[in-house]
Amino acid sequence: MYTNQRSKTGLLLATVALVQFMVSLDLSVVNVALPSIAAELGFDPVGVTWVIHAYALPFGGLLLLGGKAADRLGRRRLLLAGLALFGLASFLGGLAQDPAQLVAARAAQGVGAAALAPAALAMLTAAFPGGRERVKAFGVWSAMNAAGGALGVLIGGVLTEFAGWQWVMFVNVPIALAALALTARGIAPDAPARPQGRPDVLGAVLATAGMTFLVFGIIRAEQRGWTAPPTLAVLVAAAVLLAAFAAVERTTRRDPLVRPGLLANRSVAAANAYNLLLGGAMASAFYFVSLYAQRVLGTGPALTGLQFLPLALGVIAGSVVAVKLGYRMAARTLLTGGGLLTAAGFAWFAMISPDGRFLTDVLGPAIVLGVGFGVCLGPLVATATAGVAPAETGTASALLNSSRQIGAAIGLAALGTAAHHRSGPRPDPASLTDGYALGLWLGAAVFGTAALIAFAVLPKSDKP
Template identity: 70%
Template sequence: MTKDPRTAVRDGAGTTLAAVAVVQFMVSLDLSVVNVGLPEIAAGLGFGAVGLTWVIHAYALTFGGLLLLGGKAADRHGHKRVLLLGLGLFGLASFAGGFAQEPGHLVAARAAQGIGAAALAPAALALLAATFPGGRARVRAFGVWSAMNAAGGAFGVLAGGLLTEYAGWRWVMFVNVPMALCALALAQRGVAAAPPVDRGGRPDIAGAVLATVGMTLLVFGVVRTDQYGWTSPATMTTLSVAALLLGAFVHVERTTAREPLVRPGLIARRAVAGANLCNLLLGAAMAAAFYFVSLYVQRVLGKGPALTGLMFLPFALGVIVGAFVAVRLAQRLAPRTLLVPGTLLTAAGFAWFGLISPDGSFAVDVLGPSVVAGVGFGLCLGPLVSVATVGVAPGEAGTASGLLTSSRQIGASLGLAALGTAADHRTGDTVTPATLNDGYALGLTLSAALLTVAALIALTVLRGTRPAASGPAPEPGPALTGTAEQAR
C-alpha cells in the first residue's frame, strides 16, 4: 500500500527538524559571519569604502526582496523541492565567493546567496510547521528552531573573527559549503517528497513583480542612507517609488482574479499581523545591537576580531538557555505570556548595553547585558514563530513563513539604517573612542526602546492567543477552525 505523503512527513520528523535546524543556523550565521572580516576583505580584493558595504547589502537586497516570492514558490512547487534548490544555489554561491578575485565577483556571489536563502528559508520553516502541527512536539521543534536562529547570528560573529584571523577571509564564504551539503543530505534522504499543497488558480505574476521590486527598492533605499542620508533626493525618490509599488501590490492582491501572492485575509488575522509587527521590531533591534556591540568591542575597547567573536559566545549560550526555558513553559502558558517577559528582558539587556563607557570592562559592559539579552531573546523567539504560523492552511504555510522571515529582514535593514544614522549624528565629526562610545550607547538604548514597543504589541494585539493544540494540520480552505480560531 502506498504511504500517505503526510504520514511519511511525520515519520521523518526528527530528520526534518535536523535539516531545518542546520538550514536556519546557516542562514542566520551568514547574516553576521562576514562583518568582522570586512577590513581584510577590503584589503584582499581592493574594495573602496563605499563598495565594501555592498558585501552586506547585496545579500540583504536579494534575501529581503525575494522572500515572499520564495514562500509562494515553496507552496506551489513543493517545500522539499524548493528547499533543495535553494540549498544547492546557496552552497554553490558560497563556494564561488570563496574564490572571488575582484570586488564584483564577491558581490555577485553574495547576491546569489541571498536568492538561495530567499528560497530555502521559508520552505524550511513551512516544512517545520507542517511536520509539527501541534502539541508538545511543536513547542520543542520551534524551541530548537529559535535556538538555531539566534545562535547562528551570534556564532557567526565568533566564526567570522576566528576564521578571518587564523584561516583567512575566504573561509567566511567556504564555511557555508559543508553546512549546505549536510542539510542537503538530511533533506534528500529524510524529508518526504509530499506533493505541492497549493495547486489551484493561475499565479499572480503582477503581484509577484510588484512585491519583489517594491521590497527590493525599499531595502535598497534604506541601506543607502549611510551614503545619502534619509532626506536626500536619492533616498526620498527610491523610498517613494518603493511605497507606490507596495501600495499597488496591496491593491492588486485585493482585486486580482488570479491567485494572490499573499491572501489579504492572511495578513488581516490578528495573530499573523501582530507577530510580524513584533518580528519587525525584534529584527530592527537585534541587527542594530549586534552591529554596535561589535564596533564597541573593536573600536572602543580595542579588541581583535577573534577575541571579539569569543565575547559574543555568552549571548549565544543565553539564547539556548532561553529557548530551553520557553520549551518547558510553553505547554502551560499562552505564547503572549512568554513573549511579553521575553521582549522586556531583552530590552533590559539592551538598556544595560546602553550604559557602556570608553573605559568599560568585559564583565560589566559585555558579559552581563549579553546574558540578560540572550535569555530574553531565546525566550520569545519560538512563541513568536508559533503564533505567526499556527492554524495557517498548508497551502499558505510557505507564504506565512516567507512573510515572517521577510518582516525580520526588512526590520533589520530599517533598524540598522535608522539607528546607525542616529548614532553617527551623536558621534559627530570628531571621532574618538569617547565620541564613538556615545554614538553606540545611543543606538543600543534606542534598540531597547524598540523592544519595549514590541512588548506592548504582544500585550495588546496578541491577547487571547493560545498554544497550538495537538492534532493534524488544518486542511486548506477559507475558514479554519480549532487552533486557527484560538490564534485569532
C-alpha cells in the same frame, strides 16, 4: 509505526534546524571579515558595504515569491534548489579575485536564501501542527537560529584571523552539502498545494520590485541620509509599487501571491509587527556591541567573536526556558515577558563606558539580552504560523522572514544614523561610546514597543 513517524519528524527537524543555522550564520559571519576583504580585494570604504547589501537585496526582495513558490511547487523541491544555489555561490565567493566576483556571489547567495528559508520553515510548520511537539520543535529551531547569528561573529573572527577571509564563504559549503544530503535521502517529497487559479504574475513582479526598492532605499538612507533626494525617490517608488501590489492582491482573479485575509489574522499581523521591531533592534545590538569592543576597547576580531559566546549561550538557555514554559503559558505572556527582559538587556548594555571592560560592560547585559531574545523566538515563529491553512504556510513563513529582514535593514540604518550623529564627524573613544549608548537605548525602546504590541494585540489564552 509511531517510532518510524517520530524518526521522520526528528530528521526533518534536524534538517530544518541545520538550514536555519546556516542562514543565520551567513548573516553575521561576513561582518567581521569586511576590513580584510576590503584590503585584499581592493574595495573602497563605501564599496565594501555591498558585500552585505548584495545579499540583502535579493534575499529581502524575493522572499515573498520564494514562499509562494514553496506552496505551489513543493517545499522539498524548493529547499533542494535553494541549498544547491547557496552552497555553490558560497564556494565561488571564496574563490573571488575581485570585488565584482564577490558581490555577484553574495547576490546569488541571497537568491538561494530567499528560496530555502521560507521552504524550510513551512516544512517545520506542517510537520508540527500543534501540541507539545510543536513547542519543542520551534524551541529547537529558535535556538539554532539565534546561535547561528551569535556564533557567526565568533566563527567569522577566528576564520578571518587564522585562515583568511575566504573561509567565511567556504564555511557554508559543508553545511549546505550536509543539509542537501539529509533532505534528499531522509525527507519525502510533499504534494504541492492545489493552485487556486493561474499564477499572479503581476502581483509577483510588483511585490519583488517593491521589496527590492524598499531595501535599496534603506541602504541609500544609511549611506546618504534619509532626506537626500535619491533616497526619497527610491523610497517613494517602493511605496508606490507596494501600494499597487496591495491593490492587485485585493482584486485579482488569479492565485494571489499573498491572500489579503492572511494579514487580517490577528496573530499573524501581531507576530510580524513584533518581528519587524525585533529584527531592527537585534541587528543594531550586534553592530554596536561589535564596534564598541573593537573601536573602544581595542579587542581584536577573534576575541570580539569569542565575547559574543555568552550571548549565544543565553539565547539557547532562553529557548529552553520557552519550551518549558510554553506548555503552560500563552504566547502573549512569553512574548511580553521575553520582550521586556530583552529591553532590560539593551538598557544595561547602554551603560557602557569608554574605559569599560568585558566583565563589567559586556558579560552581564549579553546574558540578559540573550535569554530574553531566546524566550521570544520560538513563540514568535509559532504564533506567526498558527492557524494558517496548509496551502499558505510557505507564504506565512516568507512574511515572517521578510518582516525580520526589513526590520533589520530599517533598524540598523535608523539607529546607526542616530548613533553616528551623536558621535560626531571626528569621534574619539568617549564620543563613540556615547553614540553606541544612544543606539542601545533606542534598541531598548524598540523592544519595549514590541512587548507592548504582544500584550495589547495577541489573545490571552492561545498557546504557541
